[in-house]
Amino acid sequence: MFGSLFGKYRFLVISIALFLIFDLGVLVLNFYTSGKIAEQTELINSAARQRTLTQQMSKATLYIKSQKLQLWVYQSGLDELRDHYQTFGANLEAFNRGGTIVSPSTSLPISISAVSDPEGVAILSRANSLWSEFETAIDPLMVDTLVSDDEIRPASSFIAANNLKMFALMDELTEFFKATSERQTNFLRAAQVVGITLATINFFIILFHFLGQLRVRDQEIQLKQHESDQILSTINEGVFLLDQDMMMSGQHSKQLQKIFLTRKVSGRKFERFLTRYFPQKTVSTALDFAKLYFRDHIDTALIEDVNPLKRVEAIITKKDGESETKYLDFSFALLNQDDSRHVVLVTVRDVTSQIRLEVQDRLNADELEQQMMLLTQILPIHQSDLAAFIEDSRAGLDRINLLLKGTKQANDDYEITLTRIARETHKLKGNASVLNFEMIAQGHHKFENTLEEISRQSKRRALTGRDFLPLTMQLKQSFASLDLINDVRDKLGDYVNTSLNQGEWAAQANSLELSTNESFNEIAQQNPKWFELLAYTQKLAAQKGIAARLNLRGLNVPLNAHLSSELYSIAVQLLHNSLAHGLESERERLELKKPSLGEISVSISHDKQGNYRFLFEDDGRGFNYERIRAELIERGVLDASEAKILGNTALVRYAFKDAISTQDNVDQTAGRGIGLALVWQQVKALNAKLKIRSVSNEFTQFIIDFSFTPNKAGSKISDVPSEAVRLVS
């Protein structure tokens, strides 16, 4: 670590070491030179004192001489002379050879070195020479306490003569010491300047070097930051790092903000972040999963399979408070950092479009399958029939919806609504069945089941509006089915226009053993959808195990759309009735000596005065009056005694008014007893007259008389007063 540190920061360490060396050098030099200067100062002071001592020795000598002449006491002068003489001599000796002297400033003993400089040595040499003469002159005065005139006079004369010489030499020595001190001071100053200059230069080198390095580093960091910012802003995925404490990193991709529609991402707790978008259960599972990445010996490839944040649904609140559902895919990858710590790179992908597309694909597949099924049902149908069917069906569903809307909140009104809806539905179902729209017919059949269930509930308790909710929901489904048929029709466009020509109809009619009396073309042009009944009869007859043939006559008369639609619907209901109750099986017919093939005829005739007759007849078993009577008793409409006295006409009237069916089981075409009631309702709506002729085991005829003026404005049905059902037997 130190090696790498020294290696990385070698320049810094060397620079700082040099800086310290320079500073320490200057400091040591300063210390040393300061000592020298202090010593030199002592020397200067000592030399200056020598100068003074010279003067004082002269003064003492003159004092002694003067005192002696006047015969006064001179002892103090002698002591002073001796003291100065010894001090001077000792100091001079110390200058010459080094030694200890008393500091003039502190009076403390100090050590000095011998003067070695040649200039100083030369001065001292001259001073020594003169001092030896001083010694010769003064030494006699050092011996005794009494001084003779012979001793003082020569000494005094010598000192007086040489005093100034010695003073000058000591002055010269002082100046020499001063000059030496000044040189040392200058040297110290120069050394300090050099040292500080070097240290300063070193400092600036360090400074500029590191500033340069910092700038380069900053630029590199900025470049990397810029690069990573660019990468993070351009990638199409939400990316961030997750640390061991489950904290989200400061840096993240721009897309992350776009995905979650928030800027509050950096440095957040992962748990709190997830809580905003996912249910608590998902959050806790996700946290447990993310923590697995930080455990030792975990095979990340294996745990990826249990990632709870794969294609997970997130509810994201937009700024306006609206919510948006997104499907997100989180993936986790373990990263090892330089400092051997781990972080997890989390990548978030918005897979909403992909999932929606998959769902759509599935739906499309389902829809396609449904459309293919519809296609097989639609293709054989004449385009105008199909359009009319869709229009009629929508109108029928609209009427049912209006009935629901207009229902008052009362049980009686609910009953009426249920009955009316049942008739509308039965009519719609009949139309759908004829066109082989199994999907629609089954839908209506279920609708009828629901109606019956609600009706049963109404017998047990008072209904509320909520009981009708299943009906409304099925109604919505019926509308959706019609929309689907319409879509398929639109997609098929002209391909649906498969009207059979005369030859084809004849061929088809022949193959089905059907009979028609008019020109196929005429019927096809005027009322083409009647032809659907031919195949429908065959289909229903086969289902019920009987043999039947439908004869169409007089259907080439021009009728308006409404009238045609109503008569057609009546024919469908009566056809159901004939095939369910009227026509016998082949075996029964043979036993009754009847032709095995049952005949059903539908015809329209008129007297050219605007009076029309719609006739529906079959050669079946006729009305089963006993069965109607039993049904009335069973349903509680009449008691046995009332039913017993009822005539056939009255019984038939009941069959047309109430939900009476003589079929034991309900199937898609009969059994609910609604068909005849619906016919009666339609006859009334057309202001027509209904007559019924029925002979047991021979035939049944339904005769509907109405007035109609064709090809005039509006082609209206004339107002003909309705009449009760008249049975002619």
Next chain:
Amino acid sequence: MSERRYIDVFIDGLIGYFDHLNESVGLPRSVINQSEADQHSAQSVGLELGTPYLLKNEATIGLDFTGMISVSGSSVGTVFVSAPRALLKRILLSHGELELGDEFMRDLVGEIANTLAGNARRELGADFHISIPRVIQTPINTKDYSLDTHCYLLPFRWRSSKAELIISVKKN
């Protein structure tokens, strides 16, 4: 989540709101099941649900004041509760309010929507996100909202005043 369950949650929320209201003013609860229906059907003063019917997504809808809730999750839906002034006035009076201005009515329809949203949050669970209810301008132009082709309109009546619960739901 079936469509039926979804609608039921909002109907139950509505019934709950008016039951609570009835309790506070000392009226009987709503008629919601068979035994209660047998007892109270004739003279019920609770919430009465009318026959639900369909509303084509091509018209303007709504009464005087409307609260709206958006639901997202496996099904996406919008629920409107729309009430006339008369009903809101009755409710305000039941609360002892003397201020009957539009602002109070708007707040009240928002409160009803909020109650429905709260109930839906509890009932539908975490798989659904229920938005904060908003009071919106009426009449509502259905084209402004991403509604299903046909919405359910559930008329209801409280103390002779009629209002509507409109529910649009479609699979996400």
